[in-house]
Amino acid sequence: xxxxxxxxxxxxxxxxxxxxxxxxxxxxxDTPDADAPNGAQPLLEAVESDLSDTATAEALDQQVEAAEVxxxxxxxxxxxxxxxxxxxxxxxLTVNVTDAAAAADLPDDVNAxxxxxxxxALADFVAELDATAEADDGDLPLDSITRWAPNxxxxxxxxxxxxxxxxxxxxxxxxxxxxPDVVEIEVTHERPTMLQDVVGGQAYxxxxxxxxxxxxxxxxxxxxxxxxSVGTSTTSPTGTVAGSVFPGSDAGWVQTNATTTPLVDxxxxxxxxxxxxxxxxxxxxxxxxxGSTTGTYCGTIQGxxxxxxxxxxxxxxxxxxxxxxxxxxxxxxxxxxxxxxxQAQGVTSGGSGNCSWGGTTYFQPLNPILNHxxxxxxxx
Numbered sequence: 001x002x003x004x005x006x007x008x009x010x011x012x013x014x015x016x017x018x019x020x021x022x023x024x025x026x027x028x029x030d031t032p033d034a035d036a037p038n039g040a041q042p043l044l045e046a047v048e049s050d051l052s053d054t055a056t057a058e059a060l061d062q063q064v065e066a067a068e069v070x071x072x073x074x075x076x077x078x079x080x081x082x083x084x085x086x087x088x089x090x091x092x093l094t095v096n097v098t099d100a101a102a103a104a105d106l107p108d109d110v111n112a113x114x115x116x117x118x119x120x121a122l123a124d125f126v127a128e129l130d131a132t133a134e135a136d137d138g139d140l141p142l143d144s145i146t147r148w149a150p151n152x153x154x155x156x157x158x159x160x161x162x163x164x165x166x167x168x169x170x171x172x173x174x175x176x177x178x179x180p181d182v183v184e185i186e187v188t189h190e191r192p193t194m195l196q197d198v199v200g201g202q203a204y205x206x207x208x209x210x211x212x213x214x215x216x217x218x219x220x221x222x223x224x225x226x227x228x229s230v231g232t233s234t235t236s237p238t239g240t241v242a243g244s245v246f247p248g249s250d251a252g253w254v255q256t257n258a259t260t261t262p263l264v265d266x267x268x269x270x271x272x273x274x275x276x277x278x279x280x281x282x283x284x285x286x287x288x289x290x291g292s293t294t295g296t297y298c299g300t301i302q303g304x305x306x307x308x309x310x311x312x313x314x315x316x317x318x319x320x321x322x323x324x325x326x327x328x329x330x331x332x333x334x335x336x337x338x339x340x341x342x343q344a345q346g347v348t349s350g351g352s353g354n355c356s357w358g359g360t361t362y363f364q365p366l367n368p369i370l371n372h373x374x375x376x377x378x379x380x
Contacts, residue, residue: 042266042269042270042271042272042273043266043269043273043288043335043337043342044060044337045269046266046269046288046296046297046298046337047060047286047288047298047337049269049298059088059091059286060286060337060338061338062091063086063088063091063281063285063286063336063338064336064338066084066086066091066093066282066285067086067279067280067281067282067285067336067343068279069093069107069110070084070086070093070095070282071279073095073106073110077095077097077102077106079120080097080098080099080102080118081095081096081097081102081118081119082095082096082097082098082113082115082117082118082119082120082152082155083095083096083115083118083119083122083152083153083283084096084152084282084283085152085153085282085283085284086281086282086283086284086285087284088284088285088286088300092111093110093111093282094110094111094112094113094153095110095111095112095113096112096113096114096115096118096119096152096155097112097113097114097115097118098114098115098116098117098118098121099114100114115152115155116155117155117182118152118155119150119152119305122150122151122152122155122156122157122182122305123150123305125150125157125176125178125182126148126149126150126157126305126307126316128176128177128178129148129157129159129172129173129176129178129307130307130314130316131176132172132175132176133172133307133309133314134314136175140168140171140172140175141165141167141168141171141172142168142172142309144161144162144165144168145159145160145161145162145165145168145169145172145309146160146161146162146188146191146192146308146309147159147160147192147306147307147308147309147320148160148172148306148307148309149303149304149305149306149307149320150303150304150305150306151184151303152283152304153283154184156182156183156184157173157178157182157183157184158183158184158185158186158303159172159173159183159184159185159186160185160186160187160188161185161186161187161188162187162188162189162191163187163188163189166185166187169183169185170183170185188352190352190353191311191352192308192309192310192350192351192352192360192362201213201214201264201265201290201291201292201332201333202265202292203236203292203328204223204234204235204236204237204239204254205234205235205236206227206228206232206233206234206241206254207228207232207233207234209227209228210292210328211223211224211227211228211328211330211331212290212291212292212293212328212329212330212331212332212333212348213331213332213333214331214332214333214334214346214347214348214366215264215275215278215333215344215347215366215377215378216260216261216262216275216377216378217253217260217370217375217376217377217378218260218375218376218378219255219256219260219375220239220242220253220254220255220256220260221253221254221256221260222251222252222253222347222366222369222370222375223252223253223254223330223331223347224246224250224251224252224330224331224347224348224349224364225244225245225246225249225250225251225252225364226246226250226252226312226330226349226350227241227244227252227330227331228241228244228252228254229241229244230242230243230244232244234254234256237256237257237258238256238257238258239254239255239256239257239258240254240255240256241253241254241255242254242255242373243372243373245372246313246315247310247312247313247314247315248313248314248315248316249315249316249317249364249368250315250318250347250349250350250364251347251364251368251369251372252331252369253369253373253375260378261378261380262274262275262276262378262379262380263275263380264290264333264335264342265290265296266290266296267290267295267296268295268296269296273288273335273337273341273342274341274342274380275335275341275342275343275344275377275378275379275380276341276342276343276379276380277343277344277377277379278343278344278345278366278367278370278377279343280343280345280365280367281301281336281343281345282301283301283302283303283304284300284301285300285301285336286298286299286300286301286336286337287299287300287301287321287323287334287335287336287345288323288334288335288336288337288342289321289323289325289329289332289333289334289348289361289363290332290333290335291325291326291328291329291330291332291333291348292328292329292332293325293326293327293328293329294324294325294326294329294355297323297324297325297355298323298337299321299322299323299324299361300321300322301319301320301321302320302321302322302360303319303320304319304320304365305317305318305319306318306319306320306362308349308350308362310350315349315362315364317364317365317368318349318362318363318364318365319345319346319362319363319364319365320360320361320362321360321361321362321363322358322360323361324351324353324354324355324358324359324361325348325351325354325355325359325361326354326355329348330348330349330350331347331348332347332348333347334346334347334348334363334366341380344366344377345363345365345366346363346364346365346366347363347364347366347369348361348362348363348364349361349362349363349364350362
């Protein structure tokens with residue numbers, strides 16, 4: 001049986017504790033004015049700073065359109081829909097289908113690719129790996145494996161290992177009964193680790209730690225599960241962790257009486273971005289993160305439904321990005337930009353590297369959090 005995509009965690013990535021309200025070092029966490037501008041221009045500046053080759057207003061419009069087209073085609077194609085990837089350079093959306101006839105029915109302006117497996121089958125393979133790892137009693141070399149994930153663009157399951165440990169991936173796949181032809185082995189030189197300093201969009205404090213606020217929901221805010229267990233008291237704002245899942249997933253929410261807003265702090269770029277919804281962006285889309293340690297950084301979505309094997313526990317269903325992050329950014333906001341607003345994407349989980357020389361960061365998608373606890377996103 002496939003697990004819910006909302007709750008799981010994995011290896012060589014650090015956890016970045018954080019939440020919706022983020023405070024930059026040396027800055028004060030001022031309460032945003034509800035009537036303040038939505039921060040569209042500062043958000044564009046943030047994207048252009050980190051993604052100067054591809055970040056134009058026209059490109060961002062095309063990205064929004066691609067997300068809408070993907071949503072429509074996913075419903076129309078049904079079970080034969082195999083995933084989609086957006087290429088920012090040429091503004092082209094590639095849609096995978098598992099049947100040639102379905103490919104012929106796609107619109108002419110959509111690049112169709114007929115694939116063997118598709119995202120559903122790849123997700124099943126990942127679920128088999130998840131189950132095998134969960135049932136392992138120490139016989140498998142999981143300490144050498146940093147993540148496993150579907151790659152819909154290449155129609156394979158990627159298993160990533162530490163350098164010189166590729167045999168561990170083959171052993172893991174064999175134990176899970178996965179056809180070697182489906183598996184692509186990648187190698188990394190460092191293991192993701194958790195960052196225990198808790199921070200986010202703006203900072204909040206669960207217990208003695210610091211994390212970052214993710215996105216406002218009615219009655220509180222969504223954040224990372226590793227920031228605090230159920231019942232943990234929080235300060236700035238004052239509240240209580242009402243829901244938390246980690247490992248398995250990295251999702252949580254804090255209940256508070258503080259005033260909630262649909263805004264995300266853009267820190268060094270000035271102003272705030274206004275969240276208008278939570279439409280999921282495709283692989284290849286540009287995405288920005290806000291956290292209380294490092295502020296705002298942008299990058300690209302590289303993969304979805306990835307399992308990360310953190311030393312503290314394995315997490316499933318994460319989204320991988322090229323964005324940097326550091327300890328204390330955990331739980332913070334992820335958004336996709338457009339010219340006049342933002343779509344909420346998730347909350348910071350963990351990663352590797354830092355914002356001095358770059359790295360990889362994973363986020364827990366937001367919609368599964370909202371659905372799991374029946375939460376309502378605060379939008380503007």
